[in-house]
Amino acid sequence: MSTSADANQPTSPSGTPLSPAAEATDAVQRALAAEHAAFWAYGLADAYLDEQHDGALAEGRTEHRRRRDEVEALLTAGGTNPVPAEPSYQTPEPVVDARPALVLVLTAETDVAAAWRYVLERTADGELRAAAFAALVDAARRAVGWRQALGLDPVTVAFPGRG
Amino acid sequence: MTSPPQGRFSFGRRRLLIAGVLGALAAPVLAACTSEPPAEPEPDVLEPLLASARADAALAEAVAAAHPGLTAVALVASDRAEHAEALAEEIDRANPPATGGEEQPATSSAAPPPPPEPPGDPEAARQELLAALDASREQASALVATVPGFRVGLVAAVAASCTTLHDVL
Numbered sequence: 001m002s003t004s005a006d007a008n009q010p011t012s013p014s015g016t017p018l019s020p021a022a023e024a025t026d027a028v029q030r031a032l033a034a035e036h037a038a039f040w041a042y043g044l045a046d047a048y049l050d051e052q053h054d055g056a057l058a059e060g061r062t063e064h065r066r067r068r069d070e071v072e073a074l075l076t077a078g079g080t081n082p083v084p085a086e087p088s089y090q091t092p093e094p095v096v097d098a099r100p101a102l103v104l105v106l107t108a109e110t111d112v113a114a115a116w117r118y119v120l121e122r123t124a125d126g127e128l129r130a131a132a133f134a135a136l137v138d139a140a141r142r143a144v145g146w147r148q149a150l151g152l153d154p155v156t157v158a159f160p161g162r163g
Numbered sequence: 164m165t166s167p168p169q170g171r172f173s174f175g176r177r178r179l180l181i182a183g184v185l186g187a188l189a190a191p192v193l194a195a196c197t198s199e200p201p202a203e204p205e206p207d208v209l210e211p212l213l214a215s216a217r218a219d220a221a222l223a224e225a226v227a228a229a230h231p232g233l234t235a236v237a238l239v240a241s242d243r244a245e246h247a248e249a250l251a252e253e254i255d256r257a258n259p260p261a262t263g264g265e266e267q268p269a270t271s272s273a274a275p276p277p278p279p280e281p282p283g284d285p286e287a288a289r290q291e292l293l294a295a296l297d298a299s300r301e302q303a304s305a306l307v308a309t310v311p312g313f314r315v316g317l318v319a320a321v322a323a324s325c326t327t328l329h330d331v332l
Contacts, residue, residue, distance in 0.1 A: 113323075117316045117320070120315045120316060120319055121312045121313070121315055121316050122312060123312075124311075129307055129308055129315070130307070130308065136319055137326050140326065141323075141327055143327075154241075154242075155238070155331055156242055156324065156328060157324070158242040158245040158320075159249070159317075159320040160320055160323040160327065161320050
């Protein structure tokens, strides 16, 4: 899935490097964008996956909604307008049945893990790091479940969050 | 014409030995009190993670060989070996090994330990591996708050990976 925030080096609109605080805020906004996308992906995938995935779908959806709400509150408290969700997102492949739906949620989790890793690398704040780390671990664990569902081998990746 | 009694001679020798022992003990304490910079660089905080990654990979390999029926053990071996490689690379990058003729990274110069002996019971072997992964996860997680930004991605990935390996084992 692709969102508008794909650039590697955070810069202001004028192209100058961001301050540490602005860099962390920018990273959190990207993580929020990834959480929005994941929440949307789980909603779409739900229509194509049978009941054996109901538990995992519900858990993922709930978790992404919770993180989305938390991050929005965090940004708002810091005086930043949280990025809104897009009306829809580009999927890795057309979602017409179960397999692309599984690929979609796996991709969403992979993107979320990468986004939180990006946050980790751009803040020294202990609390923000702890939150980003927890989000990265959770996304990595759900991704393993979707890799298993897809019958992928290996089912784990050695470096979750590495793009 | 007097010769030192046997006893005094041996006492004197023993005193020297005792002094030698005390001297040896005292030396590091004295050295620690000086403001001289230590001769050896501070050990890298990633060294314990590297040691665990190598130990886990070796244990997983031994378990896989002894109990081919255990699924996902090979995955533990390969993922933990990848962690060891990445950690060694980062440690060497931060503190390049001295190049005295032959290229020999400090982090890989230690003789490999003998392969671990896994429990004969498959379930006990699995439990040992689970405990090792749990300890490694905690060890890496504890560093996430403090390592610099350019290292935290690696440390967090190692911790997250140990969590997922624990899940699938």
